[in-house]
Amino acid sequence: MNINSFRKTILLHTLSAVPYPLLEKIVRPAVIIPYYHMISDDEVIHIKHLYRHKNIKEFTQALEFLLQNYTPLSLMELIDIITKGGALPEKAFLLTFDDGFREMSDIVAPILIEKGIPATFFINTAFIDNKEMCYQHEASILEEYLRNNCLSQEVMRKTAEILQGQSPCSKGRTPLMVMFRERELLHDIAKVVGYDFNDYLMRNKPYLTSEQIRRLLNQGFTIGAHSINHPLYSALSLEDQLYQTSKSIRDIKDRFGLKYGAFAFPHTDHGVSKEFFIEIYKTGLVDISFGTSGIMDDIFYRNMQRINFERPLLPVQNIMSFHLARRFFKNITGNGRLTRHCIVD
Template sequence: MKQAGFRFIARTLSLSLGGPRLSILIYHRVLARPDPLFPAEVDAAAFMEQMSLLSQMFRILPLDDAIQRLRAGTLPPGAAAVTFDDGYADNADIALPILKMAGVPATFFIATGFLDGGRMWNDTIIEFVRRVPLPELDLRPAGLGCHRTGSLAERKAAIQALIGTMKYLPPDTRLERIETMLRCVPVDLPHDLMMRSDQVRALSRAGMGIGGHTVNHPILASVDDASALQEMVNGKRRLEDITSAPVTLFAYPNGKPGKDYHLRHAELARKAGFQAAVSTAWGAAGKESDPFQLPRFTPWDRHPDRFRLRMAMNLTRRNEERVFAEAA
């Protein structure tokens, strides 16, 4: 009865806001088990429960199909889609079996430069700090200060501080700082966090969608337009080579409208050959939404009722991503 009630609420809210709205969920990783350093990160058990709850509340569609129906005015009430960003190996190893078991389609936006043994810069920081065998980390030679690492809380604070410091640096400057950081304390880092090409191929063969996410995951606002376009085009081509299928959808790295990308990047995505793109602005997409700035959302609540309520309330959010980008 409770599930039916929430489904009714979600559909009623969707229809009362000027027509059906599309809820697009965004995930990054699905861990095999809880991570003591990041206990709020989604693990297999939590993801399985969320997919079950989502199926009870919404009609889950493949993202490309949902976008086509949104444009055509044929989107059913209570529609939702599931997406993943970046291309982590656990998407194929852990998330895919759960998605297949739950009968949930998903789209995976993959940064191709990290396939087959690569590692994203933020994960380099996370795994470096996780593994340093010291109660204090002196990174002054890298211009990154000193950080306490004697407890889990201190390590988490160090990670957040380092990522915050480097997130909006020019890519070359950031890479140089990270390389200097790694020379401060030698640590063995993992090389299996991201997907292999055959895992991308397996996702595609399982009927999952594959979308572009650039090659090197730059924040597009921090690079020139020619470089941004090249990142989009080359990432798209690599994925099409791997899957032997068209790649028509794109996700902006980091994805905050007006900060991480601007309206000109939406035009670049169109020029690169994509048919639609998603941001990380919260909200649900309606008929008024720019197809190259579709909002996404994920409630991280562990309690089922809070998960349902937050998903239902997200339907009431205005499409602020368009306002943000136009104002930038």
């Protein structure tokens, strides 16, 4: 853990002791937008080494907290308010989910329907129908395989060479350190160790199918794009950012007959330029977009910031206390609004 992460952890636990009602009254956010990736009581290998997820009990407890303290808001209501003007319901929340895992249909949707909560699911178009897998999910699978199988020294040597470091079983580079632009290395490693990602896709079906997505839409939920294949946007050129965004939104809208365009940045929108937002909104393809900076405003009012309700693994009231206190301190220091840089030629 680096020093910044350590300080954040200490601050989080300290602020968790501050009464939530007091913080909420001080900050009074117009709308809160939580996001999750996975809800399951099971071990999920393709995310096991990336982050810890909330189980069903923790999720339902969070929903009860939200219903007790906030008013559910749908994506379409939010788009209508943003594009046409109008007032948000007092203490509103919009629930969102990223990455398009099949658990959204199997586990999450039935719980939300029972409680009467609308939600939006953001989907990577390349992974629909389990045709491809996110490079980070492949990395988690490989990490699990390398840790739990006795491989020959020759195989380990070749794996280390591919990673351009020491053996993944030592303190050297591991599959989890592979970046988006290097993702083919994961396929090279899989060939060396004899692992078949396609077999995993067929056996586990980690992502939503087209049929499941249509069922979610028929159940009253909304969907949006989460890029094509989950890159970190700050590591892309402006051209590639625009391509990932426009193609994924077009594919989602055309495939499922949507009349709205919603986009959630994979990873984060940190480092994304003014030019990007000006261009995507100018085209009319995107009605609303979402980042991951917590309870924050953005200089582009149609880019809404969301709160991670998965990490850390604390009760949701503690997570909310942290984000409310963080926003309070940013307000008094004049940093309550995210700024954007311009691209320098």
